[in-house]
Amino acid sequence: MIAAKKTSGKSSTEMFDDVPVLRRKWHAALRPGESLPRYEDVMLGSLGKLADHIVLLKHNETVLEVSRTGRYIQKWLEDDRWDIPLSALPPDCATALGEAAACALATSRPYLAAAHCVRDGVVQTYDILALPTFSRWGGTLIGTYVNERAPKYNLLDAIFSTTDEGVLSLATIRDLSGQPFDFQIVHHNQGTSRLLKLPSSGLLWHRLSAGGNLLCLPEVIERLLAVVNSGDRDQFEIDSDDRNLRLGVTAFGDILSLTISDVTALKRREASFRLLFDNNPMPMWVFDAETTGFLSVNDAAVQHYGYSRATFLRMKIRDIWPEDEWVIHTEALQQIGDAFYSGRHWRHLKADGSEIQVLTYGRRVSFEGRDGYLVAVVDITERRKAEARIAYMAHHDGLTNLPNRELYQDRLKQALEQAEPGNKRVAVLCVDLDLFKNVNDSFGHPMGDRLLKQVADRLRSEVRGSNLVARLGGDEFAVILASDVSPKQASGFATRLIQILSAGYDIDGIEVVIGASIGIALSPGDGTTSEELMRNADMALYRAKSDGGGVHRFFEREMDRQAQRRRDMEFDLRRAFANGEFELHYQPLVDIAADRISGFESLLRWRHPEKGMISPAEFIPVAEDIGLITPLGEWVLREACNEAMKWPSGIKVAVNLSPVQFRSRNLVQVVISALANSGLSPRRLELEITESLFLAETEANLAILHQLRELGVSISMDDFGTGYSSLSYLRSFPFDKIKIDRSFVKDLAERSDCVAIVRAISGLGRSLNITTTAEGVETIDQLDWLRAEGCNEVQGFLFSAAKPAAEVEALLCKFGERASQAA
Incomplete structure (x- = not known):
């Protein structure tokens, strides 16, 4: 039971003295291991005059009840009842007590809050301290202390006075x-x-x-x-x-x-508004919100629209709208609020009848006592033209003005969607110019560009109606025939197109002749999506180019199977390199005069886990195309150098280099690294190249060859005599060895021309002090001819096929025994 004593309220200073006392009493009653002190220890005894300011709230699950109230509290609540729900009290008091009690329960700590009560226009601020306690009769009791904080004040007087x-x-x-x-x-x-x-x-x-x-x-x-x-x-x-x-x-x-x-500041703002309005370079006006008549226009609007000021002020806003936009303009006008920005562009009419496109910004204003809208106008006519031009350029080729790849793909998708319901055919033709590179190389790119423009004009004249021609890039074009064409019609069109594009071109008096190859794919048989048709037409084009160019080819399923095999090989190659499926075999190089092995050519082999050995002729070109040949070539160099260190010191190792390896520009560093890691002498390493290396970037490649030669490495030209310029290459670089191609060795005993060629190459080697090696020696007769013509070195199945590294020692021993017997 709370003892109650009469009090007339406490001052703010006294209240703040009471709060620490109550806090200390609560904390002193808190026993170790308990989250709340007992109600009896906090609220019974020694409260004295504080009891009049305490209301005891009982918490039963989610409901708060008023259990006991002191006299001050009863006066504050204007209610002396006990054991009533908190909701039965005046709302301002109930809310303040409920919030303080909820916070105290949530934290299990005393909680100090403030409440503002308004009675008859008078505001009084109260401080409320809620003290949560544990009741041995069950539930939680919150002893809540209440007292006014500051003097009362009249709310209405406060509002008026401030x-x-x-x-x-x-x-x-x-x-x-x-x-x-x-x-x-x-x-x-x-x-x-x-x-x-x-x-x-x-x-x-x-x-x-x-x-x-x-x-x-x-x-x-x-x-x-x-x-x-x-x-x-x-x-x-x-x-x-x-x-x-x-x-x-x-x-x-x-x-x-x-x-x-x-309203002095407002008047000054209105004056500033007039100044900004009248002298603003942006067209502006004010129109009546009810009648939509113009109330005022600035000089910029008069000049931009061409109406006189007097005419403007007799007009309504709809008079500058095109008649076909009256409805949407009116609807938009009915929906605007106090401020608006036109999210779309509008068309406006000028005095001369011309149209402009504008954006409008506005806000509701009071103008000379009338409700109106101030509007600012931005003319975007030129900007819209520029945007349209940019949009056009984004979908058209800048050189030929034909549609580009993006627009082509969009139109192809549309054509397929329109053809699908009737199962109609759409033809895709991929067109590639033959000999175009020769024009660029011979006459320069400006001439090539002018040629492409003339090609585009010829294509444009042939492709009409719902059909489309586009430039996809370089000298590659594509055509869509969307009018349900038959294979025969597509073939006839392609034949005619090749004839038209292959006719001569006159550019500044120079006659230029090129050709064209075309690949064709038809929906739905060759594909139902734009991606499928484009891919299959491209495969057909590849076949047309492979067949010599100047022809057209239709897509066939075998092409897709070949492409799939190619994709499978690309995937397998990458996996093979990661899994270490490659190995090196070594074929002996035999010195004819000494009848001994002078070295071994390292040859790359791929042992596929399912398909077995795969020929280098199949996978090397693919490895070059996908860029795998560079890391693979580095591995070959390191492996060959390491293996050669196991051989006698006089035995060399030859490693073939791909032209692709020269593009990386770090080939010299790779060779240096392989020699350094293995410890092999540079004079025991022989690098073989083919003449295709000289077909591009000759100066850069020659520089790399000279750097390799300076290391002490030997440089050999493989397949000598099969190209057009082999002799000129001997002038470009001082080769250490030239290898006579097997095609000349094969028919040496039957064809006199082969004998003449071998004799010429051997004689050339002796004159230039270059070693000559004959490849593909398979018979004693061939060996005798080569010895007779002065060839220095041979290799081929007559001596041994390429063998794994483990069998090299046996080969060396075999030839060692032969040399001993011959001696």
Whole structure:
């Protein structure tokens, strides 16, 4: 039971003395291991006068009940009942107590809060301290201390006294006949004194007829008298030299309520608005929100639209709209609020009848006492033209003005969608120019560009209607025939196109002749999507180019199977390199004069886990195409050098280099690394290249060859005599060895021309002090011919096929025995 003593409330200072006492009492009662102290230890005994300020709340599950209240609390609540739900109390008190109790329960700690109660316009602030406790009778009890914090204040007086506006009341003074003729100030706030620049004592009970302030002006008194007589309201403005005041008047019988607002800044903003409006380079106007008539237009609008100002002010906003947009303009106008921005562009009419495209920005304004909209106009006509041009350029080739790949793919998808319901055929033709590279190489790229323009003109003249021709890039074009074409029609069109494109071109008096190859794919048989048709037409084009060019080929399923095999090989190659499926075999190089092995050529082999040995002729070109040959070549160099270190010191190792390895530009560093890691002498390493290396970037490749030669490495030209310029290459670089191609060795005993070629190459080698090696030696007769013609070195099946590294020692021993027997 809480002991209650009478109290009249406590001061703010006393309250803050009580709060620490109650907090300490709560913490002192908290026992080790318990989350809350017991109710008896906190709320019973030694509370004294504090008991009058405490309300005991009982928490049952989710409901709070008022269990006990002190006298001060009963007065605060205006209710002395006990054992009632909290919701039965006045809402302001119930909310404050409920929030404080909820926070105390959530934290299991004392919680201090503040509450503001308003009674009859009077505001009182209270401090509330909620103390959660554990009850041995079950549940949780919250002892809540309440006391006012600060003096009370009148809410209405506080609002009126703190507002920037002047608020005052005037009493009407009537004459003997009952007519109003004067007014007396009976109440005012501080805002009135400030705005009228007079002390409060000089205003209260002051009669307006006595003069002395702006309210005493005759025109003001006249407006006030009119309000008293009509019982209505009025609003007007009065101006002095330095200020503008707006007065609002309302009559309550003979009492007038008057509000005074300082609108000086507003007036200045309006003046600035006029200045910005009139002199703004952007077209602007104000139109009436109700009638949509123009209320004002600035000079920029007059000049831009071409209407005179007088004409503008006789027009309505719809007069500048094109008639076909009246409905959507009107609907948009009905939906705008206080401010708007046109999310779309609009069309406007100028005085000369021309159209412009604009964006509009606006806001609702009061203009000369009328509700209107201020509108600013941005002319985007030129911008829209530029955007249209950019959009066109994004879908067209800049050189030929034909559709580009992106537009081509979009139109192909549309054609397929339209053809699908009737199972109609769409043909895709991939067109590639033959010999175009020769034009660029011979005459330069500007000539090539002019040729492409003429090609585009010829294609454009042949491809009409719903069909489309596009440039996909370089000298590659593509055509869509969308009008349900048959294979025969597609074939006839392709034949005619090849003839037209293959006719001569006259460019600045120079006759240029090229050709064209075409690959064709037809839906739905060759594919139902744009990607499938393009891929299959491209495969057909590849077949047409492989067949010599100047022809067209239709897609066949075998092409797809070949492409799939190629894709499978690419995948297997990458996996094989990662899994270490490659190995090196070594074929002996035999010195004819000494009848001994002078070295071994390392040959790459691929042992596929399922397909067995795969020929280098199959996988080397693929490895070059996918860029795998560079890391694979590095592995070959390292492996061959390491293996050669196991051989006698006089035995060399030859390693074939791909032209692709020269593109990486780090080939010299790779060779140096392989020699350094293995410890092999550079003079024991022989690098073999083919003449295809000289077909591109000759100077750069020659520089690399010279760097390799400076290391002490030997450089050999493989397959000598099969190209067009082999002799000129011997002038470009001092080779250490030339290898006679097996095609000359094969028919050496049967064909005199082969003998002549071998004799010439051997003689050339002797003259230039270059070793000559014959490849593909398989018979004793061939060996005898080569020995007779002065060839230095041979290799082939007559001596041994390429063998794994483990069998090299046996080969060396075998030839060693032969040499001993011969001696």
